[in-house]
Amino acid sequence: MRLSSHSSEPDAPDSAQASWRVGDLMALMESWYPQATAQSWDRVGLIVGDPDAPVRSLLLALDPTAAIAEQAVVGPDSDGHPYDMVITHHPLLLRGASFLPVTDPKGAVVTRLIRAGVSLFNAHTNADVACEGVATALADLIGLRDTVPLEPCGVDAEGHEIGLGRVGTVEPTTLGAFADHVASVLPAGPTGLLVGGDEAMAVSRVAVLGGAGDSALDAARAADVDVYLTADLRHHPASEHLEGGRPALLCGSHWATESPWLPVLARRIRAAASASKVELRVEVSTIVTEPWTSYRVTQGELA
Template structure:
């Protein structure tokens, strides 16, 4: 019998909690460590839809990228969104565990998943904890590519979202050195590795940091920008996580959610 505690040990081997950022809260949020786990369902977010999906599939564990209990949660009353998610999981006998920044920093992490799809060579972390591990990735394209072609390549392999792929820079601009960070990455805009790159791909770029970065680009002092969906940028990692979990837990069924948990349903563009 594979217990939830044994799954936690496997998760620790793959994505050690020691790699998590100080502000993060990954790990087990819901569940009895002694309970049996026969099926694990993977998703980026623990939201009502993925909780319902996990329960309907008969999953014993919903393993997500984003921690549900985060940033000063003081109640899980069922009248709150987080409480409603937890209540549905508990009623469905489904545990909840998150692997967040501890899964970002490893050599098979979220940014590596994007970099691998782009075929980048000479990959190294932007914010390194070791020569091979850390937040973000910098690498080189197999051959120079225009911003338009790069944006289209991203659009081709990322799951579709209402926001699509947004670009700051001339569509004919040729780029070769590519920096990227899955998830929210505007905190890295001033990193020397990002500034020295030709283009920076990330998510959740806010107006003022993006505007300042765009002006630096126009002055020849920084990269072009590509903004992609936060959810889409990290959804790619789920398949890699599933492969690794199957190797660690051969007796456990692993499934991956294809539900879109990007918060936006549609966009109106003129």
């Protein structure tokens, strides 16, 4: 596969090439989510695998967990033929590792994938900031219009502004009604959606940031939005923010606010493969990789 100098879409492969290889998909992902746009602390790219290995089946998932590795090795048809490649959002070895024995959880994932010949690639903060990345997918899911980055960081090769999060508008509503809408479209998980603020307050301008969003609380306030949707908000930052006024807060789960990007990525890859006349099976894992498995309403009283 070749990438043309004027387009981020792949040119048709040579007629002798029956399928893409891992390296072709790496080049495609680089064209959409350049590694240079990832945060300095991040780890993105090919984690395990051979760039020359053919790819006829591809699995997309948020986390490179043991369950995802098992799904990849079992394969799309449970017939003993694994997926050729897995692309995840989160890295497997963000903090590095000195030892990866099979007795270690991450070592077990690496060993399982290598033994089965499955390549593993990830796009993390470079996918967060991209024009058609994680933030845009979440904004589109909840119906934001006229969106711009919450924290701009530059422009892409086609001149689109990129950055963390998105800010946009919705039809005027109330916080309570908007929270109901968000809860109805976020992927189902065990933790639901937390609401902080007066549910009768007016909402028309919204900020979103998939995944952990503590760091952008000040940016959301500076953007003059009515509500900020994110995940993983901690007690003290959220409490202190709400004491200071708008925006109200909606806190979903990390998995639920980032996984909407996976179907978007699947459609992009399928379209690119079709344009290049390449047969490629692309599927999105439906495994919920939340660390939590269930939810209980707490009902005790302070003595």
